[in-house]
Amino acid sequence: MQNYVTLTIDGAPVRASRADSVLDVAIEYGICIPHLCHVPTISDLGACRLCIVEHVQNGRSKVTTSCTLRVQEDMVIRTNTDKIRKLRRNIAELLVAEAPNSRAVQDIALRCGVKQVRYPFRNKTCTLCGRCVRLCAELWGARAIGFVGRGKDRRVDFPFGVRPDFCKECNSCIDLCPMTITPCDGPMKTGEERLCGKCEGQLLMNENFPDFCVWCALGEGFGCARHA
Amino acid sequence: MPRLAAIEDLEHLHASLAADRERAGTSIIVCGGPGCQAAGCGAVVEALQAELRGEGLAETVHVRVTGCHGFCEQGPIMLIEPGNIFYCHLKPADVPEIVSTTLCDGEVVDRLLYTDPVSGNKVRTESEIPFYRLQDRTLLALNRQVDSSSITDYIAIGGYSALAKVLREYGPEEVIREITRSGLRGRGGGGFPTGRKWAACRAAPGDEKYLICNADEGDPGAYMDRSILEGNPHLVIEGMLIGAWAIGAEQGYIYVRNEYPLAVERARAAVARAREFGLLGDGILGSSLRFDVEVARGGGAFVCGESTALMASLEGKVGEPRAKDVHTVVEGLWNKPTTLNNVETWANIPLILRRGAKWFAEKGTKGSKGTKIFYLTGQVKNTGLVEVAMGTPLRTIVFDIGGGPSDGAAIKAVQTGGPSGGCLPVDQFDLPVDFDALAEAGSMVGSGGMVVMDERTCMVDVAKYFLTFLQDESCGKCVPCRLGIDRMLEIITDITEGRGRHEQLDLLEELADTVRETSLCALGKTAPNPVLSTLRYFREEYEAHITERRCPAGVCRALIEYVIDPDRCVGCGSCLRACPQAAITGEKKLPHTIDPSACGRCGICLSECDYGAIVLK
Amino acid sequence: MIITSLLQVKHRDHTGLHMRELTMSVKSLDVIVEGRRSQPQQLIEVLQDVQDLCGYIPRESMITVSKELGVPLIEVYRVASFYKAFSLVPSGKHVITVCLGTACHVRGARRMVDQVAGQLGVSPGGTTSDGLFTVECVNCLGACALGPVVVLDGVYYDKMTPRKLSRLIDSVRAADSEGRANA
Numbered sequence A: 001m002q003n004y005v006t007l008t009i010d011g012a013p014v015r016a017s018r019a020d021s022v023l024d025v026a027i028e029y030g031i032c033i034p035h036l037c038h039v040p041t042i043s044d045l046g047a048c049r050l051c052i053v054e055h056v057q058n059g060r061s062k063v064t065t066s067c068t069l070r071v072q073e074d075m076v077i078r079t080n081t082d083k084i085r086k087l088r089r090n091i092a093e094l095l096v097a098e099a100p101n102s103r104a105v106q107d108i109a110l111r112c113g114v115k116q117v118r119y120p121f122r123n124k125t126c127t128l129c130g131r132c133v134r135l136c137a138e139l140w141g142a143r144a145i146g147f148v149g150r151g152k153d154r155r156v157d158f159p160f161g162v163r164p165d166f167c168k169e170c171n172s173c174i175d176l177c178p179m180t181i182t183p184c185d186g187p188m189k190t191g192e193e194r195l196c197g198k199c200e201g202q203l204l205m206n207e208n209f210p211d212f213c214v215w216c217a218l219g220e221g222f223g224c225a226r227h228a
Numbered sequence B: 001m002p003r004l005a006a007i008e009d010l011e012h013l014h015a016s017l018a019a020d021r022e023r024a025g026t027s028i029i030v031c032g033g034p035g036c037q038a039a040g041c042g043a044v045v046e047a048l049q050a051e052l053r054g055e056g057l058a059e060t061v062h063v064r065v066t067g068c069h070g071f072c073e074q075g076p077i078m079l080i081e082p083g084n085i086f087y088c089h090l091k092p093a094d095v096p097e098i099v100s101t102t103l104c105d106g107e108v109v110d111r112l113l114y115t116d117p118v119s120g121n122k123v124r125t126e127s128e129i130p131f132y133r134l135q136d137r138t139l140l141a142l143n144r145q146v147d148s149s150s151i152t153d154y155i156a157i158g159g160y161s162a163l164a165k166v167l168r169e170y171g172p173e174e175v176i177r178e179i180t181r182s183g184l185r186g187r188g189g190g191g192f193p194t195g196r197k198w199a200a201c202r203a204a205p206g207d208e209k210y211l212i213c214n215a216d217e218g219d220p221g222a223y224m225d226r227s228i229l230e231g232n233p234h235l236v237i238e239g240m241l242i243g244a245w246a247i248g249a250e251q252g253y254i255y256v257r258n259e260y261p262l263a264v265e266r267a268r269a270a271v272a273r274a275r276e277f278g279l280l281g282d283g284i285l286g287s288s289l290r291f292d293v294e295v296a297r298g299g300g301a302f303v304c305g306e307s308t309a310l311m312a313s314l315e316g317k318v319g320e321p322r323a324k325d326v327h328t329v330v331e332g333l334w335n336k337p338t339t340l341n342n343v344e345t346w347a348n349i350p351l352i353l354r355r356g357a358k359w360f361a362e363k364g365t366k367g368s369k370g371t372k373i374f375y376l377t378g379q380v381k382n383t384g385l386v387e388v389a390m391g392t393p394l395r396t397i398v399f400d401i402g403g404g405p406s407d408g409a410a411i412k413a414v415q416t417g418g419p420s421g422g423c424l425p426v427d428q429f430d431l432p433v434d435f436d437a438l439a440e441a442g443s444m445v446g447s448g449g450m451v452v453m454d455e456r457t458c459m460v461d462v463a464k465y466f467l468t469f470l471q472d473e474s475c476g477k478c479v480p481c482r483l484g485i486d487r488m489l490e491i492i493t494d495i496t497e498g499r500g501r502h503e504q505l506d507l508l509e510e511l512a513d514t515v516r517e518t519s520l521c522a523l524g525k526t527a528p529n530p531v532l533s534t535l536r537y538f539r540e541e542y543e544a545h546i547t548e549r550r551c552p553a554g555v556c557r558a559l560i561e562y563v564i565d566p567d568r569c570v571g572c573g574s575c576l577r578a579c580p581q582a583a584i585t586g587e588k589k590l591p592h593t594i595d596p597s598a599c600g601r602c603g604i605c606l607s608e609c610d611y612g613a614i615v616l617k
Numbered sequence C: 001m002i003i004t005s006l007l008q009v010k011h012r013d014h015t016g017l018h019m020r021e022l023t024m025s026v027k028s029l030d031v032i033v034e035g036r037r038s039q040p041q042q043l044i045e046v047l048q049d050v051q052d053l054c055g056y057i058p059r060e061s062m063i064t065v066s067k068e069l070g071v072p073l074i075e076v077y078r079v080a081s082f083y084k085a086f087s088l089v090p091s092g093k094h095v096i097t098v099c100l101g102t103a104c105h106v107r108g109a110r111r112m113v114d115q116v117a118g119q120l121g122v123s124p125g126g127t128t129s130d131g132l133f134t135v136e137c138v139n140c141l142g143a144c145a146l147g148p149v150v151v152l153d154g155v156y157y158d159k160m161t162p163r164k165l166s167r168l169i170d171s172v173r174a175a176d177s178e179g180r181a182n183a
Ligand SMILES: Cc1cc2nc3c(=O)[nH]c(=O)nc-3n(C[C@H](O)[C@H](O)[C@H](O)COP(=O)(O)O)c2cc1C
Pocket: B185, B186, B187, B188, B189, B190, B191, B192, B194, B214, B215, B216, B217, B218, B219, B302, B303, B304, B305, B306, B307, B340, B341, B342, B343, B345, B346, B447, B521, B522, B523
C-alpha cells in the first residue's frame, strides 16, 4: 500500500502520510483549525467538535471533525467556510458559557468569533474535554481517573471519588487541563458575567479570521497541537 | 427431537406437522403478548384449560398462547378458529360460557364481542373489525399462528423453509441481490438499504464477521420489536441465518433492551431450541453454513441503540458512540466487519426469500417497500400495533384504523419517529408513510412510534418532553449534544414558564441547527427534530406562550391555574382528599378553595370532582 | 469476595411480569464470576447479575469484579454509573416504578409522579426516609396499551390513576406495619 496520499485542504493540494488525521495535516501546513480535546500523541475523542471541517464527497459536503478523520487520496476538505465558521462559533459559545473562567476557553471563543454569549453563564470547572483522562490512561497507563456518569451527570472522577493508591500525583492531568493552566484573573463574579476581553489582543479582531496559523497565544498554555 | 441433519429432514418434519395442523379441529388462540399478560390473560388461559379438561374437550380443542396480536387495549383477547370469532376484555369467569355456548353450541357470546367505537355495533369476527381490516398484516399475522416458545409451530407454518431454499438454491451473492431487489430498507430508524449494507459487509476484508440484531427498542412508548421478538423469535433467527450465509458471518448477537426480560428469555429459549434442532451450530441442515447466536441484555441506555454504542456495549464497555468515519460494516464489533439490523428488518428477510423480492417490492412506494409496523397511541379511539403497507397515508392510519379522536376534541397533530422524529400537523395527513416523504416534512418513519395529539396537547410541552428525554439519555460525550440539548431545554423551559423572549426563538433555531450539524452521533443529530418540527408547524403556540404568557392547550403549569367555582362546589371533599399537595381547604358542605401557592397544578383534583366545580384558567 | 449476608433477591418468574422474592444465602459473587474470569467483555452481564442479586452494585463487588475480570476499576465504576440498569445505592424495601414513556405520558403519567411525590415526599430517584419506598421513573416498559403503567415490586398495574396509586401505596404501608407488628 502506498504510504502517502494527496488531498486538498482549502484549495491547496497537500501531501500527507496515510495514517494522519486531517487535523494533523492541516496544522502541519499552518492551517489553523481550532481544537480543544485533541492533544498530539494521544488518541482522539471527537468530543469538543471545534475542529469541524466540511468534507466534500461526490458534490455533497458533510460536516465532520477533522481530528477523527483519516486522510484519503483525493479528499477535498474545507476548513473555513461561512457555514463552518458559524457552527464553530456556536459551539464555542456553548463552551464559553459553561466555563467562562478559563483563559483557554475564552481564547478559543474569541478565536472562533464569539462576540456575545446568548446564554446565562455557568461556572463549571471542567469542559469534559477528556485530555486528562486519556493522558492518564494512555501515557502513563494508570487509569486513575475516568468519565463517570452519563449525559448531564458526566464528570471526571476517581473510582468512587477516592484517589487510588496507584495515582502518583504526577499532575500531568492538570498540566493539560484547559481549566487550570491559564486561569484568568479571578473567578467571574455573579452579575459581572462577561468576557473580559483581555485576550483579545492576541487575535485579529476583524470578521475574516485567517485560515493559517497566526501563532496566537491560544495554545501556549494548554497546548494547541501547533505548539507541541 | 433429533437433529435435522439435512434439508429433507426439515421438509419431512414440516409436512407431518402441517398435516397435524390440518387435522386439528377447533383451536383457541389466546394472545399472550405483554399487554394481554398484564391484563391477566394468564388466569384466562388457566381457567380455559381447566374448563376444557372438565368438559372432556382437552384432547380435541387446541389452545395456543401466542405473541402479541396488536390490539392490546382490548386484552385479554381470544380468537376461535374456525369461525374467526373474536372476544375481548376477557375474565376467567367468562370462560365457562365461552366453552358451553361457542364451543359446544356454536353460538357467539354477544357481550364478549368487540364494539366498534365509531358505529357502536357489535362485531362478530376479527376480520370485520376496522382496526384489523384496514391493515396489511404480514409480519404480525404470523404471531398468532405460532406459540412463541414452540419451534415446531414455526416449522409447521413453513418456518426455516426460506433458509432451506437459500442453502439449496442461492449463493451468497444471489441472496444479497434478492434483498437489494426487494428494496428493503432498515426498520430501525435510518432506513438504510439493507442489501447495500450487506454487500458492503460481505466485501469488507476479513474472515471474522458479525451480525447483530438490534432489539434495543429505545423509542419510549412503542413496542414493535418486542412483539416480534417475543411472539415469533424463530423468524428473527431465520433471518439472521440467511444473513450469515450471505455475509459470511459465524457469530450473531441479539441485543435486547434491559426493560424486556421476557424478550430476553424467549429469545434465549428459541436459540437453545434452534441449537437442539441443529439449526444453529455447525453444518446447518447438512450445508457448510456455521452460525450461532448469543442473546445479550442491554444496560438501560437509549444511546445504545446507536450502532457504535451498541457494539461498545456488547464488548462490555460504556455505550458511548464513536466517530463513524470508518463504517461499522468495515470496523464494527471487536473492530471486525459487522452488520447491524433492526428486529423488524431481520424478520422481513425470510419472507422476502420465501415469496420473492418481487412480492415484497409490489407493496409500498417508489423508495419505501413492504410493510411497516407502527404503534399507534395517544388521543385516538383504537390504539395498538398497526401494520400497513408503506405509502399508506397518515390519515388512513389515524382516522380509519385508529378510529379518529378518542373523545370529541379535534386531532391536531401526529408525532412520528419517537424522540428523533417530529410532529406533523393535520394538514399534512395526506403524506404517505414513506422514509423520504416524512423526512422531507421534518419528521421521520423512525422505528414506528406514532402518537396522536389533540387540542389538549401543548406542542411546546411536547418538544420539552422529548428534550428532557434526550437530555437524560445523551451520553454526554460531545459538546453540541450535551450542552446544546441542555440549552435548548433551558430556553423552552423559559418559554413554558412565561419567561420567554422573542429573540429566543431565533436562538433556538440557530442552536438546533448547530446541534444537528455537528453532533457526533445520530442521537444528537436528530435531537433537534421535535423542536424544529413544532417550530415549523406550530410557531403560533410558541408565540402565545411568549407574547400572551398563555398556554393555549392549558398544559404548561406555570401559565395555568386551577380554581374552584364556589357556585358549583358542594363541599363533598373529594378534591381535598385527592390533592397530593394538600393545597385544598374547606369545611364539609361548604365551597372549598385552592391555595395557588401550594398547588402543584397537577390537575388531579379536576378529574376527581364529580360536579365540574374545578376549572382550569 | 464473598457476600454471605442474607440478601433479599428479586427474581422474575417465567411470565416476566411478576417477581417473587427469594431469600438466598450465597457465596454468590463467586458463582457469578465463575466461568467469566479474565473476560472483560462479560462486565455488563456480571454487573447485571450483581444488581439482580443485591438490588444495587455494592462498592466491594466492583473491586472484586475489577480484579476477577481484569477490567480497570475506573472502567467498572464508569459502566456501573453509566447504565440505568445499575444502581449504586441500595433501594428501599418496595420499589415503585412510574413509566414516563410517550404513551403513558400522553395519558397523564406525570400525575402519578405528582401523586407519589406528594404522598411520600420523595422525588423520582429518591428513597423515603424510613427506607420503605424507592421511587423510580422509566421510559417505557413495552406495555404501552395499558398506560399509565406503574410497577410495584415487579407487578404491573395498568391504567393507573392517582387515586388507585394512592390506595396502592396505603395498602403496602398497612401490610408492612402489620407484618412488623406480627414479627
Ligand atoms: C440514539 C439512537 C437510538 C437508536 N435506537 C434504535 C433502536 O432502539 N432499535 C433499532 O433497531 N435501531 C435503533 N437505532 C438505529 C440503529 O443505530 C441502526 O441504524 C439500526 O439498528 C440499523 O438497522 P436497520 O438498518 O435494520 O434499520 C438508533 C439510532 C440512534 C442514533
